[in-house]
Amino acid sequence: MTPTDTGTPRRQERGRRRMEQILHAAADEFARLGYEAATTNGIAAAAGISPGSLYQFFSGKADIARALAGLYREQLDAAQSAAFTREDLAGLPVPDVVAAVIGPLVEFNIAHPGFKALFARTDMPAELAEAVAPIHAVIHGKVGGLLAVLLPELSTKDLERATSVAIQLVRGMMPLIVAADPAARPALVTDLRNVLVGYLDTLR
Amino acid sequence: MTPTDTGTPRRQERGRRRMEQILHAAADEFARLGYEAATTNGIAAAAGISPGSLYQFFSGKADIARALAGLYREQLDAAQSAAFTREDLAGLPVPDVVAAVIGPLVEFNIAHPGFKALFARTDMPAELAEAVAPIHAVIHGKVGGLLAVLLPELSTKDLERATSVAIQLVRGMMPLIVAADPAARPALVTDLRNVLVGYLDTLR
DNA sequence: AGAGAATACGAGCGTTTACTCGTGTTATTG
DNA sequence: CAATAACACGAGTAAACGCTCGTATTCTCT
Numbered sequence: 001m002t003p004t005d006t007g008t009p010r011r012q013e014r015g016r017r018r019m020e021q022i023l024h025a026a027a028d029e030f031a032r033l034g035y036e037a038a039t040t041n042g043i044a045a046a047a048g049i050s051p052g053s054l055y056q057f058f059s060g061k062a063d064i065a066r067a068l069a070g071l072y073r074e075q076l077d078a079a080q081s082a083a084f085t086r087e088d089l090a091g092l093p094v095p096d097v098v099a100a101v102i103g104p105l106v107e108f109n110i111a112h113p114g115f116k117a118l119f120a121r122t123d124m125p126a127e128l129a130e131a132v133a134p135i136h137a138v139i140h141g142k143v144g145g146l147l148a149v150l151l152p153e154l155s156t157k158d159l160e161r162a163t164s165v166a167i168q169l170v171r172g173m174m175p176l177i178v179a180a181d182p183a184a185r186p187a188l189v190t191d192l193r194n195v196l197v198g199y200l201d202t203l204r
Numbered sequence: 205m206t207p208t209d210t211g212t213p214r215r216q217e218r219g220r221r222r223m224e225q226i227l228h229a230a231a232d233e234f235a236r237l238g239y240e241a242a243t244t245n246g247i248a249a250a251a252g253i254s255p256g257s258l259y260q261f262f263s264g265k266a267d268i269a270r271a272l273a274g275l276y277r278e279q280l281d282a283a284q285s286a287a288f289t290r291e292d293l294a295g296l297p298v299p300d301v302v303a304a305v306i307g308p309l310v311e312f313n314i315a316h317p318g319f320k321a322l323f324a325r326t327d328m329p330a331e332l333a334e335a336v337a338p339i340h341a342v343i344h345g346k347v348g349g350l351l352a353v354l355l356p357e358l359s360t361k362d363l364e365r366a367t368s369v370a371i372q373l374v375r376g377m378m379p380l381i382v383a384a385d386p387a388a389r390p391a392l393v394t395d396l397r398n399v400l401v402g403y404l405d406t407l408r
Numbered sequence: 409a410g411a412g413a414a415t416a417c418g419a420g421c422g423t424t425t426a427c428t429c430g431t432g433t434t435a436t437t438g
Numbered sequence: 439c440a441a442t443a444a445c446a447c448g449a450g451t452a453a454a455c456g457c458t459c460g461t462a463t464t465c466t467c468t
Binding site: 243 | 426434
């Protein structure tokens with residue numbers, strides 16, 4: 001009785017490159033058309049491969065979204081690691097902390113237009129919500145940790161709510177910032193920072 | 205040569221009732237599944253009619269969205285008329301004005317779950333964006349007029365930006381409020397008001 | 409070199425969905 | 439009371455989409 005061959009195959013170098021191509025193409029298609037309107041055949045074509053090849057690496061559109069979310073999570077982690085090291089931030093004034101977090105985040109969203117197609121949505125299909133749940137949890141945890149330092153006397157419940165609200169404010173404004181004319185962006189980013197600082201002030 | 209029979213038929217009472225049923229059913233389906241996932245056959249079934257009958261009144265899903273947007277516009281207009289009469293507001297403090305606008309708006313969103321499926325989205329298919337463009341324009345105009353009274357010394361450009369930002373903040377937070385446990389809503393609504401008041405304060 | 413695994417192809421299958429069309433029923437109009 | 443228009447039906451159609459499968463090529467490992 002030979003061992004049943006479930007489980008992913010041992011990828012070759014070629015395969016790993018293909019997976020990157022596919023994820024890159026998928027990010028473009030998601031950004032251009034939105035998650036629902038993007039098609040697997042379209043992603044395959046954009047990646048320069050056949051539909052069949054795509055399914056050698058991913059089990060479907062939701063799986064691609066999951067993998068892309070994981071990729072974004074790593075990249076965002078790298079881009080934000082500095083901003084979220086609590087130790088340095090303990091003494092800093094709130095506006096500086098907000099600026100340190102928002103700056104790189106805006107840059108990341110501009111550089112990765114596919115990101116907002118997956119995350120900055122208020123209503124998503126269940127399959128997509130499930131795919132991005134892990135990174136949402138990570139973000140929630142990080143922001144929650146940060147707010148706990150900035151607002152130490154807040155109750156757990158209030159802290160939880162403040163975290164959700166702060167994240168939602170950023171998610172709401174980010175598409176506006178990304179879509180705006182580059183010349184108009186700085187003012188919008190300043191507004192976003194002011195919004196957050198103003199909100200956090202009311203919680204003291 | 206008989207005159208070509210383009211143009212909508214002269215509706216009977218029965219037909220007008222059907223159109224209302226359809227729009228009501230569509231609002232439910234949009235709220236339950238989202239615009240894209242909602243199907244015309246599903247809307248027809250929810251309205252208790254056949255697919256063919258639906259197309260006697262609407263030319264397609266986008267047309268239903270357009271009509272529903274128009275209906276919401278009327279209803280929202282009625283619900284908000286008091287809050288937006290500038291004369292009474294000229295002297296009032298900013299927090300009171302914000303409360304007067306946000307209160308009914310939150311009620312409206314809770315009472316009409318289909319509303320946010322059409323409006324509180326950051327990325328929509330082009331056909332949907334086109335369908336809701338008129339009411340967006342109306343809202344933008346009203347909020348802009350209000351802000352012009354509250355912040356008289358703002359430049360046109362700054363006023364324009366502030367209007368977009370304020371609307372976007374509300375659009376971002378509304379799904380959170382509607383989806384929240386009713387007991388948790390008041391705190392979220394307070395947060396939303398504080399966010400707006402805090403933001404407007406930074407623009408003085 | 410030979411075998412097995414990974415990669416690649418693309419026509420096409422099954423399903424879903426928006427929408428049509430032929431036909432029949434109810435209401436209005438002259 | 440016709441005659442015409444509005445309303446209603448629902449099986450069916452064409453297109454789109456996610457995904458499969460048979461087959462062929464390339465890589466890895468012994």
